[in-house]
Amino acid sequence: MTTTRTTSSDDTRALGVVAGEPLSAEELRRIDAYWRAANYLSVGQIYLMGNPLLREPLQPAQVKPRLLGHWGTTPGLNLLYAHLSRIIAARGREVIYVTGPGHGGPGLVANTWLEGTYSEVYPRISQDLTGMQRLFTQFSFPGGIPSHVAPETPGSIHEGGELGYSLSHAYGAALDNPDLVVACVIGDGEAETGPLAASWHSNKFLDPVGDGAVLPILHLNGYKIANPTVLARIGDAELCALLEGYGHKPYLVDGDDPTTVHQLLAATLDTVFDEITEIQRAAREGDVTDRPRWPMIVLRTPKGWTGPKVVDGLPVEGTWRAHQVPLTAARDDAAHLDALHAWMTSYRPDELFDTDGTPQPWIVDWLPRGDLRMSANPHANGGRYPRDLELPAFRDYAVKAGETAEATRVLGGWLRDVLTANAEYRNFRLVGPDETESNRLGAVLDTTGKAWQARVDDVDQHLDRHGRVMEILSETTCQGWLEGYLLTGRHGLFSCYEAFIHIVDSMVNQHAKWLKTTRHLGWRKPVPSLNYLLTSHVWRQDHNGTSHQDPGFIDHVVNKKAEVVRVYLPPDANTLLSVADHCLRSRDYINVIVAGKQPAPTWLDMDDAALHCARGLGIWDWASNDDGDPDVVLAAAGDVPTCEILATTDLLRQHLPDLKVRVVNVVDLMRLQPVSEHPHGLPDPEFDAIFTTDRPVIMAYHGYPWLIHRLTYRRTNHHNLHVRGYKEEGTTTTPFDMLVVNDMDRFHLVMDVIDRVPGRGRKAAVLRQQMVDKRAEHRAYVRRTGEDLPEIRDWTWPHTP
């Protein structure tokens, strides 16, 4: 087999084309028959609810009343599935299949049924006529399965509903799986999205020694719903330049004649698998340390290939009209019904299935067996080598209560040792957009480096071909990598500036939906939780200003299904350690941890911290003087709010010593909800015992205050709850001024207490005016000096319990 380059008209650059006809006549016959079977089963799923093998005349009532599904991308997906199966069977390589055009659901379901996996997972959908009937009917049908490649589809780690994440998912899956090839089909529609466009550069982070390979297959079928795709219309020379610019060696498979395309694709896959093997050998044997130019494939076949060429006088095959359901009136229009019949029988089903509807042995007996089937590969269901993390005892990293610490820096020490303890298992990664050191987790670089395969210069630090910290200035790529890594059974943590994590809002939605579904699929194994550490948070973005200030990711996450989401606001370094330990042990959750990186007091010793985190929220007796009967409850959630509530308490105890103050701290935000709303919800009697049923509650909260009302509106004492938080009044200023402009500073909180606890007389009125004056003094001071008042910067909790 030889590789030749052809020359296109407008440039000397052209996509590589592989010559050769590697398939014997028999191989060709079998692979084509398999492809026809998959196509037949795909069309059947879209259209039929009866008569699956067309062994009687097709009746309108056998056509589904609602025709839902996407045909256009399906034949290409089926073609690739068939040919990758050939490679797996021939070479014994492990391959999983990531379906970027995930709306081609019927195709993937068809293949998994032909492989037998579908019937193993769902015995009702047996590999016979009854099963085929059910397979067809259930598709896009109430009580059945979604039209997309969904969690319900065996072998999938990627729901294709929202486009853009296939390639970063594929890279995440390949990391630390050196024997795995992740074939990733990228639709040319999806290729227009930002997340996909950014993720091409993932190849600068993939270690050919310790990681597996990703084989991107750009499926250039030319059209979206109603438009051509950009990449299909820029010409081969420009496309080739683009893909080479992404660092790939692109091969073109182009055609609309099945026999030709089968040979071309087989030859090309042989070549690219040879190249992948050679790249890995050269890297692993140490011959080559340069960044490899990984091969990739451009598959250009007609949209809706083998489907109706013309419908109602308009061209369909090869156009955007093939995107969804080509014959829309098959139930009501006899011509459409006839065309459907002709289309389906063009695949010659009688040749493909025996009388019982079982696939003919010769069509499937060449497929890979057991867990080499892409639909049964364990990597795509919880991981081939799943194991919990080895976690060093977090108590050993404790900060002494009363000491000042940077919480994330303390966490960094523990994470360093988590990395070390699991180094041999290669199952833990940190991801983030260029912020590991900025977020003060730099200790991890004592034990590993930052993954990097591109050029290294003398001045660089910590860049490492085998590094386990992954940084690219693309939150979507970080998120995609981590999702792919988790969904294949490994563990990780995403550290990010709080404000910019909104960039992945939509990806979080999709992952939450995935987890919501998979936790109710018995055959799906749990996967490690998606853990966020949000730091450089809203209250400490006084220097970067308004654009960096947004605490709303919590609100976004809390809208997701309660069984999936957890939100933690550890008030200090010790509680952060405890929470992080808990999160890294968990599975099937989305855990959001918000914690600061700036020097801050340590409130609790480690025993108290662990107990407090286990309870999720509780009264801080050592800070309270209420003797079980408070005049006011001061509550806090978040590190900065906790400090401010304690400073408020201090002011009150100094100036209104008779006022009985109860201090409550919330680590686990979900404890605020009723039990009926969230599994972590605190039962009402306990909630009432802590927050009282009739005393004013002044709460300082890390984020938007109304979230607290939304969580607590059913609580007995809700009408007495007054919440301060971020109300979009950020700017470039000092840390304390951030509190002042949002009315969450200690002076304002004292005013809030006085305003809500009546009958405290002249002393309270004087104090209130003092607080007004202090706020004015503060404003004048910061505008003059650029710094906070020393008494605020230097404040510490002065009371002994």
Add this chain to the structure above:
Amino acid sequence: MTTTRTTSSDDTRALGVVAGEPLSAEELRRIDAYWRAANYLSVGQIYLMGNPLLREPLQPAQVKPRLLGHWGTTPGLNLLYAHLSRIIAARGREVIYVTGPGHGGPGLVANTWLEGTYSEVYPRISQDLTGMQRLFTQFSFPGGIPSHVAPETPGSIHEGGELGYSLSHAYGAALDNPDLVVACVIGDGEAETGPLAASWHSNKFLDPVGDGAVLPILHLNGYKIANPTVLARIGDAELCALLEGYGHKPYLVDGDDPTTVHQLLAATLDTVFDEITEIQRAAREGDVTDRPRWPMIVLRTPKGWTGPKVVDGLPVEGTWRAHQVPLTAARDDAAHLDALHAWMTSYRPDELFDTDGTPQPWIVDWLPRGDLRMSANPHANGGRYPRDLELPAFRDYAVKAGETAEATRVLGGWLRDVLTANAEYRNFRLVGPDETESNRLGAVLDTTGKAWQARVDDVDQHLDRHGRVMEILSETTCQGWLEGYLLTGRHGLFSCYEAFIHIVDSMVNQHAKWLKTTRHLGWRKPVPSLNYLLTSHVWRQDHNGTSHQDPGFIDHVVNKKAEVVRVYLPPDANTLLSVADHCLRSRDYINVIVAGKQPAPTWLDMDDAALHCARGLGIWDWASNDDGDPDVVLAAAGDVPTCEILATTDLLRQHLPDLKVRVVNVVDLMRLQPVSEHPHGLPDPEFDAIFTTDRPVIMAYHGYPWLIHRLTYRRTNHHNLHVRGYKEEGTTTTPFDMLVVNDMDRFHLVMDVIDRVPGRGRKAAVLRQQMVDKRAEHRAYVRRTGEDLPEIRDWTWPHTP
């Protein structure tokens, strides 16, 4: 001047380099002096709060206590600003400057001060020593200005805090401004983000005839906060391939010797402006209709160029250590203070400013004048030709009450005529990800096409070099285009599937923050509102299933400043017309309109619809039988909830005719909030009059139900409010089943009423059981047939008022 191509070692492909020394000695001297002045003023802003011209010995107390700012990118930004000013002055071309590395705020502020614009806008910051002192002190200082290129910076349409949007903003600004060149500096960090990576393909949508030009300048200074950038380490050949693959003709300006770089950059800018002029001439005179390969520049200069080379023994210039503040201890460490002094005096300030601190005339007298200054260009402040839209009378598009209509299709007819009416002003665009027709706005294609400059095939429809509908499968690119278009004074509408608009959550944050700030800057002109039409919404994604179901964008937007955000849920086609008319007339808001595209009843005739929209919410007397004293209030917000509440009302009136039902409809969601929280808030007495103070209120809401509680928890009758909405129970099913699985169906709503209105006796108990049975009947029916019960599909409001 000649263009030569050099050959790099690993490939025949290399970035173009322009030879020639176009600057005379005098021009070189002036432009270098200007650049030094800008650099001096930039460093001064970062460090000094006194002694701005260093005319006395530098004291620690003159250094700011907190050193904030980003030096690394600044000298490059200043260099480009200077050279673009030369081009503008020489050619009289209009240029605006989009600063991707927007954290280089001091640079842009310095240039605008040198141009005089800053002092015109902020007279306190005069062009003299006093002004310079204030200029320095205010930067990143409480009560001063942010460290980024912010709304406060004259000439900016782009806050650089969150990276990724510079290039799409630039394209948005260039659209329909044929005489404008938008110079867009893209940091190599920013280039790693998804939104930026996707937006390179914007050049396939820019019309060389009717639009202006975008000049991308990739500023390859090599480092992010702590890492090298990907594009700086892939080699010139691969970089060149990538940029050519993006469709550009790239030119390299590379160096670290100022004189050489000045000449090289001047020669390159001359070349690229010649090429831009020629491309436009050829297209406008009709010689050429092919897609142009627009020129672009790769500027490779050291990070922190001209700053300290070594600090504390470590290399700084040309490394990531130059990213922020190179001399971090200038106030406390004498060596750092000396180094700062040496650094600043290296720019020879005494040569640059006169004794009064005013820039020497010879340094600034060659700059462009008046509104040709990039900082004073009206395009960057509300538009050079701002005008309101001509809006056809929306009442003329009314649907008769009682008729069935697809609301967005009706809107499409009006939008078509909006496009026609404003065609000559070229100031209105529709953007969206491949969904204009899917969202049933296809009528607009009767009057304009879809912008497209790439190859067109016979089968294509509506592709048009001059089209005003812009579709790319990238929500972030759509958003960026539209923002750039609006910020330069034109109008637009973004139509999108509701679930996937979360992809732009973070961009919406930034735009909301921009609007929040600019509406309080007297010199900033209002800009047309950012209008969303969210359709294909959660209740009508029964066919695509769970991945397409998410109504949370409303929650996200409502977290933004109340003065900026508006949310509308028109219940039918006529109210949609009225709302859309209102939104397209407005300025400085973010308007979110959620409306369905499926056939649905028209509840109100146009007069009532307009009145209802003006009120924002109100009692629907025609549907109520409460005689002013209801037993229960049934409220709805959203088209599907409205239909369901009316069906519920119908059931109640049939089966419990004595029950007095009041029907309330909410179009303007912000009316639910108290006046204190939102300018649209309904005063409490009016709210109480409508929702009562003591009767049960059952509300069906389009989105997550808890949002309604968050908006109304301060209302008198809140404890009687019971809200149904989407609770993440979506799947692939029928439209009505979507309601059933979320308990928002008419049967469940009847049950809710019965459960909350006591004392209705056996009749109510029987009805309740009937409702339970109907739900079961429904479930069985849809699972058998795939369709909803005919009685549900065919239900219409049967009562006459």
